Structures are given as C-alpha cells and as structure tokens.
Amino acid sequence: MxxxxxxxxxxxxxxxxxxxxxxxxxxxxxxxxxxxxxxxxxxxxxxxxxxxxNIAGRQLRQGRTGMITLAVPELDVAYFAELAKHVMDEAAARGRTVLLHSTEAVRERELAALHGFDAQFSDGVILSPLALNPRDLATRDRRLPVVLLGERPAGGSTDHVGIDNVRAAREATEHLLSRGRRRIAVVGGAVRGRQGTDRLRTDGYREALGAAGVPFDADLVIPVGAYHWRDGARAATWLVERGLCPDALLCLNDHLALGALRALHEHGRSVPGDLDVVGFDDIEASRFSVPSLTTVAPDKREIARAAVSLLLERIDAPDGAALRDHVAGHRIIVRESTGG
Amino acid sequence: MxxxxxxxxxxxxxxxxxxxxxxxxxxxxxxxxxxxxxxxxxxxxxxxxxxxxNIAGRQLRQGRTGMITLAVPELDVAYFAELAKHVMDEAAARGRTVLLHSTEAVRERELAALHGFDAQFSDGVILSPLALNPRDLATRDRRLPVVLLGERPAGGSTDHVGIDNVRAAREATEHLLSRGRRRIAVVGGAVRGRQGTDRLRTDGYREALGAAGVPFDADLVIPVGAYHWRDGARAATWLVERGLCPDALLCLNDHLALGALRALHEHGRSVPGDLDVVGFDDIEASRFSVPSLTTVAPDKREIARAAVSLLLERIDAPDGAALRDHVAGHRIIVRESTGG
DNA sequence: CATGGCGATTACATCGATGTAAATATGTCG
DNA sequence: CGACATATTTACATCGATGTAATCGCCATG
Known part of the structure; x- marks a missing residue:
C-alpha cells in the first residue's frame, strides 16, 4: 500500500x-x-x-534540456509579469519551456543568472538586468547563451533586445510640451553616474526640452529607490511639499505614475487639470486607473518574440552570428491623464 | 579564440x-x-x-535537485506575483531554489505541474489550482510531493494551505452590512456547479446575509471569466446598466474591485458615497487606488512559509506524516472604499 | 614490535538516456 | 538465386556526481 x-x-x-x-x-x-x-x-x-x-539523464547525455530561463528583476512589477507571459507563449510556440526567475534587482542574483548558477538546467538565459554593471557583463561565462533585455550592454558581448528609450522619452516629453507643459518633473530620473534605462530616458527628456528651448532644471529630476507605487507616491509628495510646482510628471514606469496619481489626489491636485502625468510600460492597471494613464507602450510581444528568437539561434550556433541588437517598437497611448 | x-x-x-x-x-x-x-x-x-x-549529474545520482516548483495560474494577477516573492524568500532561507511556473489556469498545464512534466527538475510542487477538478487530483502521481494552495482539495490526497475563505467572506460581508448596505453584489461569485474558492466565498457571503436576515438575490451574483481589471469593470458596468442598483460590491479579488471602481467612476457613481466596494488579496495597487480599497488580506507570508515547510517535510518523508491542512490567517483592512 | 581501531581516501559501480558503430533484417536488381 | 544497398535494430560506452565497500595510513595499546 x-x-x-x-x-x-x-x-x-x-x-x-x-x-x-x-x-x-x-x-x-x-x-x-x-x-x-x-x-x-x-x-x-x-x-x-x-x-x-528523465530530463536529468537526457541532459547529462545531450547537454540540452529544451528549457530557457527568463530572469527579471521583480515579478510584482507588472511589466515584467506581462512580459513573462509573452515570453512563455513564444517559447511554447517554439517547443521550449521557460523557467522563470526573479533576481529582486540584486546584483549577486543577476550575476548568478548570468553564470547559470540557478539556471543550470536551462540552455540559455534571457536576462533583464538592473543592478549589473558593464564589468560584470564582461566577465560572464561565454558558454551560456544570453540575451539581455532593457538597457543596452555597454561592453556589448551579448545579444540585446529593447526599445529606443531615448526616442520614447523624447516623444513622451514632446507630448507634454505640446500640451503647454513647461515644468516637467522626471520621476525615477537618472542622476549623475547612473547608466541604466533611466539614463537613456532622462537623456531623451533633456533632448526634447532642449529642442523646445525649455531650460533643464535638475531639481525636477527625482530619483527613486524602486519602481513601485509607493516610490511614485513618495516622489509626488516630495514635489508638492517642496513647492516645486511641476505642471507635469514624466514617470519612468507606470507603477510610479499610478502611485503619483494617488499622492496628487491626496494633495488635492487634479490630473490633468493641474498637472499631466505620463508613465512607461502600459500595464493593465493603467487602463483602469482614475484618471486612466497616458503611457509609453513598448511592444511587449515583439520584445518577447525577438528575445526568444535570438536566444534560440544563439543556442543552436554558439559561435555563430555576430552580436545582434533588436530595437522593438513602441507607441504613446494618450489617455485621461494628459487629457486624452 | x-x-x-x-x-x-x-x-x-x-x-x-x-x-x-x-x-x-x-x-x-x-x-x-x-x-x-x-x-x-x-x-x-x-x-x-x-x-x-553539474546538477544534472547530481540529480541522476541522488534523485534530488534542491529545487521546488511553484505553479500559479497567472503571474499578472498581482496576488500570485506577491505570493511568489514570499515563497522564493522562504525557500531561499531553507536553502532551496524555486522554479516558477505559470499555468494560465489551463487544466492541462495544471495537470502537467501535478505530474511533474515541466517540473522534473524539482523535488516537489506547490500548486495553486484553478481549473483542476477533484478527479484530476485523485489520479496524480504519488511520487511527486505536492502542496496545494487556495481551495481545499475535495479528495484530500495532498497537503493544503489556505485561508478560511468562508469566514473571510462572511466577515467582509458583515463589514458591509454593518455599514447599512443591503443590496450587496458578489463580483466573481460562484454560480451552481462551481467548486473553487469562489464557491467558498459565496457561501460565506450567504451565511452573513442569512444571519442578518437579508434575503439572498441570485441576480446579484455576477460570475466573471477571469479575475482581471477588465472583468471587474465589465461586471460593474453590467450591474449599473441593468439597473440592479446594488449598494455594495463584494469583489472576489482586488483586480476585480479595482476594475469595478473605474467602471463606477465612469458611470458617475461615487465610492463610498453611492456604493461600497471590497476586494480580496490586498495587493499593492489597492493601497494606492482612488479611492483606496478595503480588502481581505490573507497573510501571504504565513501561507508561503507553511507551504514551503509542508512541502519540504513531505519531500524528506514521502510516506511520512498524515495529510495536513494549514489554515493561514487573514484580516480585513478597511480603507476609503468603505469609508475607512 | 605486532595488532587493533579509526579516520581519510580511493576504486568501482550506478543513476537514465542516447551517440556511435556494428549487426541484422529487408528489399532490389541483374 | 545471389550480391549489394538500404532500412531497422542493437551492444556498448558515455555524460558527471556520488553511494558502497574496500583500502590505506596512522596512532594507541598490550
């Protein structure tokens, strides 16, 4: 029995x-x-x-598992959860299984993903780095095929998929400028030394300001600890209480923007009456917030598809093709938070 | 080179x-x-x-990998993403790695998780089922230790962790009743034949109504396709347009509630002025919505801890202890959507 | 100094699947 | 009908790590 x-x-x-x-x-x-x-x-x-x-037996013999790892910073950032779904769909269509892994934006854990430590059972890794620096990337183990998402690697030793962050941020800023906004704060913006996506987006923001002849005000760049509601709320509160009087917030992701919406509401500011708010990512929540959120929508499906394709090609031909960099599309979705 | x-x-x-x-x-x-x-x-x-x-070599010899699988229906349901984080923390503290898996609430994929098909590299599975029926559970492979989350298994052949859903729903309903609400709709409620968590919560709702002498109105039970914003918005719109005039919505998760808030706003209904709204799960978004959302907060940390503990014990002693059922705590967090 | 005892180390077999190369079956054609 | 090509199937070794049991070396004891 x-x-x-x-x-x-x-x-x-x-x-x-x-x-x-x-x-x-x-x-x-x-x-x-x-x-x-x-x-x-x-x-x-x-x-x-x-x-x-028994996959262990098979892997031991073949050196392949048919699985790939997707390592993202945080699954409770909706963008990554949504992206994960697309990656899983795409991988399934290609007959692979995805092992999902969350690095919590901790450098050691991102390194571990790069080195296949936790991912030994997988044939390759799609990694969305946050904390990694270029040096880390240079020391990676060449035996494990890797595709990076998000920021473009400085060293350039891996394939990469992302959107044109500079342009996206410029366009979003232009949208705000076109509505007459002039004091546009960047929530989650990059301060000196930062190198990631935030840097690129902040650069795009400055480009747009420059082109419009609007002076750049460093006080309006608000760095945040993480990209969650609470950080956006905190940043918005800071802006209001400091009396910095922005007339728009360019938030570097939707969570920040949604948190900011809440804080602005608490402080009696009306959106889009008193200020405009824009986010990045187009997560589902942004379609249903009050007011609904104008946002930069990366083509997640395209990103997922490109990432999986590049990775599978790299797995099949490790020493093969030259490095590739896929720039996925994006578009700005105008909703209530900017009068849409 | x-x-x-x-x-x-x-x-x-x-x-x-x-x-x-x-x-x-x-x-x-x-x-x-x-x-x-x-x-x-x-x-x-x-x-x-x-x-x-090389983990493959080790597993082949030892039959163990030190990894466990967490299979949830959808990662873009924030509750599961947050839960996953807790499970990963807890597993890490116990020296295990978690393989995350999303079943998309598809029966075949839940079965696959139960049978270890995608999860062969793991020593056991924590599964949050949505689509499985009791028969499926009965036919599971006894060699793979499994802990179920959420609804309690009918057959009862696995360990289980969950909250007291009936009581939680009853308490939430009592909270609404105590505020004078009488026409309380259940968004995501269970219609005849349903057996899952929705059934338990709907039962709790009816218990509370009965105890308060409020007649049950089947028209106020609104089944939904999934548990996303859009479904909540659709349900709320339906209620309003049908003229069913509820004075409160008991939404079976926070996404539904948040979607409903949006739809009510669009129809010019004020919350909590015209209606109260309550959700389940206490996801981060619910603290920042406008209005912020009253919700039933399951103790996610406790759930994660219990699930990992039960699973590890079962892995160490497959034929060991009797089946166990851990009932984790919950509490009602009153926020603006019910006047808090 | 021989012997026993115990800690440290090693040889070998094994987990399950599959690549290689060889063996066997089947079929074709003159 | 025999020779040869082709289609199927098989024996064996191997992937990497580790359990088992045996061996080695050292020290204490009689």
Missing part, C-alpha cells in the same frame, strides 16, 4: 515492448528509421507504464 | 588537486572526514578552475 512503484525507466519500457532501450529512445526522439510496427509497440508500452523521460 | 574551454568536471578538479574524484565530491558535500589539508587543496582547485557542480 505504502510502497510506490518506482518510476519506469527506458529500460523497463524496452523490456515491456520486447525491444532494445535504444529503440525506445529512437521512438521518443522521432528518429525516422523506425518501423510502424515497432513504433506502435513501443508507444503502447510507454502508455501502459506511464513512462516519462 | 573561438574555442571555449569545456566546463570543468569533478574529475578535472580531482586531477588538479591530486586527489580522487570522490574526495572532491566529499569536500563539496561537506563530508566530515576530510582533512583540513585536502579540503584546502580541493577548494583551491575548485576556485582555480571555476568549477560548479
């Missing part, structure tokens, strides 16, 4: 079907030179015994 | 250190009878070669 039948091995299937283990393997792997008779017999044995391949 | 050094094996380390492979293994696994000298020498070799154990 208590004793559980051991998991059947390929050998058991072979005996049951009266063939050799290798023949069973051939059936499983759809080797072409297997007669219909044997194939049927083996399949029957597999079904009868409830056999499933 | 192009050729990459092969990944070092335990044998390479052994040769480098001048010992046998088994001794290296002993060092890696902290076997006690290894002299300090050898241990140091081996460690040096490991560092010098950059050796990392």
């Amino acid at each position: 208590n004793s559980v039948a051991a998991r059947p091995r390929i050998k058991d299937v072979a005996e049951y079907a009266g063939v050799s283990p290798k023949t069973v393997s051939n059936v499983i792997n759809n080797f072409e030179h297997v007669s219909e008779r044997t194939r049927a017999a083996v399949q029957e044995a597999i079904d009868a015994l409830g056999y499933r391949v | 192009n050729s990459v050094a092969a990944r070092p094996r335990i044998k390479d380390v052994a040769e480098y250190a001048g010992v046998s492979p088994k001794t290296v293994s002993n060092v890696i696994n902290n076997f006690e009878h290894v002299s300090e000298r050898t241990r140091a020498a081996v460690q040096e070799a490991i560092d010098a070669l950059g050796y990392r154990v």
Whole structure:
C-alpha cells in the first residue's frame, strides 16, 4: 500500500515492448528509421507504464534540456509579469519551456543568472538586468547563451533586445510640451553616474526640452529607490511639499505614475487639470486607473518574440552570428491623464 | 579564440588537486572526514578552475535537485506575483531554489505541474489550482510531493494551505452590512456547479446575509471569466446598466474591485458615497487606488512559509506524516472604499 | 614490535538516456 | 538465386556526481 512503484525507466519500457532501450529512445526522439510496427509497440508500452523521460539523464547525455530561463528583476512589477507571459507563449510556440526567475534587482542574483548558477538546467538565459554593471557583463561565462533585455550592454558581448528609450522619452516629453507643459518633473530620473534605462530616458527628456528651448532644471529630476507605487507616491509628495510646482510628471514606469496619481489626489491636485502625468510600460492597471494613464507602450510581444528568437539561434550556433541588437517598437497611448 | 574551454568536471578538479574524484565530491558535500589539508587543496582547485557542480549529474545520482516548483495560474494577477516573492524568500532561507511556473489556469498545464512534466527538475510542487477538478487530483502521481494552495482539495490526497475563505467572506460581508448596505453584489461569485474558492466565498457571503436576515438575490451574483481589471469593470458596468442598483460590491479579488471602481467612476457613481466596494488579496495597487480599497488580506507570508515547510517535510518523508491542512490567517483592512 | 581501531581516501559501480558503430533484417536488381 | 544497398535494430560506452565497500595510513595499546 505504502510502497510506490518506482518510476519506469527506458529500460523497463524496452523490456515491456520486447525491444532494445535504444529503440525506445529512437521512438521518443522521432528518429525516422523506425518501423510502424515497432513504433506502435513501443508507444503502447510507454502508455501502459506511464513512462516519462528523465530530463536529468537526457541532459547529462545531450547537454540540452529544451528549457530557457527568463530572469527579471521583480515579478510584482507588472511589466515584467506581462512580459513573462509573452515570453512563455513564444517559447511554447517554439517547443521550449521557460523557467522563470526573479533576481529582486540584486546584483549577486543577476550575476548568478548570468553564470547559470540557478539556471543550470536551462540552455540559455534571457536576462533583464538592473543592478549589473558593464564589468560584470564582461566577465560572464561565454558558454551560456544570453540575451539581455532593457538597457543596452555597454561592453556589448551579448545579444540585446529593447526599445529606443531615448526616442520614447523624447516623444513622451514632446507630448507634454505640446500640451503647454513647461515644468516637467522626471520621476525615477537618472542622476549623475547612473547608466541604466533611466539614463537613456532622462537623456531623451533633456533632448526634447532642449529642442523646445525649455531650460533643464535638475531639481525636477527625482530619483527613486524602486519602481513601485509607493516610490511614485513618495516622489509626488516630495514635489508638492517642496513647492516645486511641476505642471507635469514624466514617470519612468507606470507603477510610479499610478502611485503619483494617488499622492496628487491626496494633495488635492487634479490630473490633468493641474498637472499631466505620463508613465512607461502600459500595464493593465493603467487602463483602469482614475484618471486612466497616458503611457509609453513598448511592444511587449515583439520584445518577447525577438528575445526568444535570438536566444534560440544563439543556442543552436554558439559561435555563430555576430552580436545582434533588436530595437522593438513602441507607441504613446494618450489617455485621461494628459487629457486624452 | 573561438574555442571555449569545456566546463570543468569533478574529475578535472580531482586531477588538479591530486586527489580522487570522490574526495572532491566529499569536500563539496561537506563530508566530515576530510582533512583540513585536502579540503584546502580541493577548494583551491575548485576556485582555480571555476568549477560548479553539474546538477544534472547530481540529480541522476541522488534523485534530488534542491529545487521546488511553484505553479500559479497567472503571474499578472498581482496576488500570485506577491505570493511568489514570499515563497522564493522562504525557500531561499531553507536553502532551496524555486522554479516558477505559470499555468494560465489551463487544466492541462495544471495537470502537467501535478505530474511533474515541466517540473522534473524539482523535488516537489506547490500548486495553486484553478481549473483542476477533484478527479484530476485523485489520479496524480504519488511520487511527486505536492502542496496545494487556495481551495481545499475535495479528495484530500495532498497537503493544503489556505485561508478560511468562508469566514473571510462572511466577515467582509458583515463589514458591509454593518455599514447599512443591503443590496450587496458578489463580483466573481460562484454560480451552481462551481467548486473553487469562489464557491467558498459565496457561501460565506450567504451565511452573513442569512444571519442578518437579508434575503439572498441570485441576480446579484455576477460570475466573471477571469479575475482581471477588465472583468471587474465589465461586471460593474453590467450591474449599473441593468439597473440592479446594488449598494455594495463584494469583489472576489482586488483586480476585480479595482476594475469595478473605474467602471463606477465612469458611470458617475461615487465610492463610498453611492456604493461600497471590497476586494480580496490586498495587493499593492489597492493601497494606492482612488479611492483606496478595503480588502481581505490573507497573510501571504504565513501561507508561503507553511507551504514551503509542508512541502519540504513531505519531500524528506514521502510516506511520512498524515495529510495536513494549514489554515493561514487573514484580516480585513478597511480603507476609503468603505469609508475607512 | 605486532595488532587493533579509526579516520581519510580511493576504486568501482550506478543513476537514465542516447551517440556511435556494428549487426541484422529487408528489399532490389541483374 | 545471389550480391549489394538500404532500412531497422542493437551492444556498448558515455555524460558527471556520488553511494558502497574496500583500502590505506596512522596512532594507541598490550
């Protein structure tokens, strides 16, 4: 009663079907030179015994698992959860399974992902780095195929997929400028020394200001600890209480923007009456907030598709093609928070 | 230049250190009878070669990977993303790694999780089922330790962790009743035949109504397709346009509630002026919505901790203890949407 | 100095699947 | 009908790590 039948091995299937283990393997792997008779017999044995391949054994022999890892900073940032869904869809369509991994934006854990430490069972990694610096990237283990998402790697030793962050931020800023806004704060903006996506977006913001002849005011760049509601709320509160009187907020993700909306509401500021607010990412929440949120929508499906494609190609030809950099599309979705 | 050094094996380390492979293994696994000298020498070799154990090899030999799988319906439902974070924390504290898996609430994929199909590399599975029926659970593979989250399994062949859904819903309903609400709609409520968490919560709702002598109105039970903003918005719109005139919405998760808030706003209904709204899960968004959302907050940390503990115990003693059912705590957090 | 005891180390087999190369079956053609 | 090509199947070794059991070395004891 208590004793559980051991998991059947390929050998058991072979005996049951009266063939050799290798023949069973051939059936499983759809080797072409297997007669219909044997194939049927083996399949029957597999079904009868409830056999499933042992991936450990297979990997040991083949060095492949058919799985890829997606490592993102935080799953409770909706953008990454939504992106993960697309990556899983795309991988499934290509016959792969995705192992999802959250690094919590901790450098060590991002490094671990790069080195395949937690990801040993996977053939390659799609990594969205936040805390990694270029030096870290340079020291990565070349044996593990990697595709980076988000910020473009400085060293440039991996394939990369992202949107044109500078342009996206410029366009978003232009949208605000076109509505007559002049004191535009950047929530989550990059201060000196920062190198990530925030830097690129802040640069785009400055480009737009410059082109419009609006002076740049460093006080309006508000760095944040993380990219959550609470950080956006804190930043907005800071702006209001300091009396910095911005007439628009360019928030570097939607969570920040939504948190800011709340704080502005608490302080009696009306959006878009008193200020405009814009976010990045187009998460589902932004369509349903009050007011709904104008945002820069990256083409998540395209990003996912490109990332999976690049990774699979890299897996199939490790020393193959030159490095590639896929720039995915984006568009600005105007909603109530900027009068849309 | 192009050729990459092969990944070092335990044998390479052994040769480098001048010992046998088994001794290296002993060092890696902290076997006690290894002299300090050898241990140091081996460690040096490991560092010098950059050796990392090959988990496939280890699993093949030991049958263990030190990884556990967490399979949730949808990661873009914030509750699951937040829960996942807690599970990962807890697992890390216990020296395990979590493989995250999203089933998209598809029965086949939940079954696959139960059967360890995608999860072969893990020693056990924490599964939050949505689409599985009791029969599916009965046919599960007993070799893979499983802990179920959420609804309690009917058959009862696995350990289980959840909150007291009936009581939680009753309390939430009582809160609304105490504010004088009488026409309370249940968004996401269970219609005949449903067996999941929605059923339990709907039952709790009816209990509260009954105790207060408020008649049950089946028209106020609004089933939804999924538990997203859009579904909540749709349900609220339906209620308003049908003229069903509820004076409160008990939404079975926060996403539904937040979507409903938006729809009510669009229809010019004030919350909590015209209606109250309550959700379940206490996701971060609910603290920052306008109005902020009253919600039933399950103790996610406790749930994660209990789930990991039960699973690890089950892994260590597969035929061991009797089935266990951990009921985690919950509390109602009153916010603006019910006048808090 | 021989012997026993114990800690440290090693040889070997094994986990499950599959690549290689060889063996066997099947079929074709003159 | 025989020779040869082709299609199927098989024996064996191997991937990397580790459990088992045996061996080695050292020290204490009689």
